[in-house]
Amino acid sequence: MGLVMELLVCGGIAGLLVHCLKTRGKEYAARIFGIGYVMGLVMENSGVIQGSYTEWGYVLYFPGSLVPVVTQLGWILVSYVTMSMAEVIFKAWPSLNKHLVVAAIITSLIATCWDVVLDPFQVYFGNWVWTAGAWGPRGFGWLGIPIINWLAWFFCIFGWALCTYWIDKKEAWSPKKRVGMQAVAVFLTALILVAGVELSFVVLEGTWVPIWNPPVIPPGHPWYP
């Protein structure tokens, strides 16, 4: 991805931040954009540390980070856009929003379906490279993307949306408590993500699950022994 494209994405996120501040206020912006960035940082870096993929085809990186600025910020964009869309859908069909789990599933499906377009293209251009460790023995995947990617997207946004919607309903809480609980949601999301992906692999691949397999660090990676 070129510098221009990366700056365009950053500009889009800045526009969304202004939109969020105007329509929902500072507290929600702090939760989705501030804590959301931490969520993106944890999720993106953990995939590289685990050895599933590398993201070297970018220009802007924070020092010490294994993933570019734009993919960490991308999680803010994805979560804010999909939760906003889901809200409109829930307004039209309020029964979908009765149960938090159903609401979170719909939100994560909107996000995962979006990624079906985004991911293959990034892989085609070599921005994201899936390593051998990301593919199970049966090689489930589509358009050059291993199934772990779709599962991770689904469970990550599912966990994040579930926690966010739950905090949204706690109207008696102070703004500080809601922001603090959103920070806790990062760890809950990580737990849901790991549990969901690993259990899915047990169903798909039997005894082979990514967490039991050592990371495959490719030559040229900063951590290559």
Place this chain on the structure above:
Amino acid sequence: MPFWIYVAVTASFFAAEVALGLYSYLPSVLFPLFWIVIYVVARVKIARKKQAEVA
């Protein structure tokens, strides 16, 4: 605005796939398109409900 970002990103990736001749990638656009249609239907339903309330 969030919805239009969803549409714009999907449309630009679709256009790029066509331009580059990546025809095997084209069916992938059906996934976000499904949610775009659902969203538009939801908007129409909300607008009709508001109109009915005013009337």
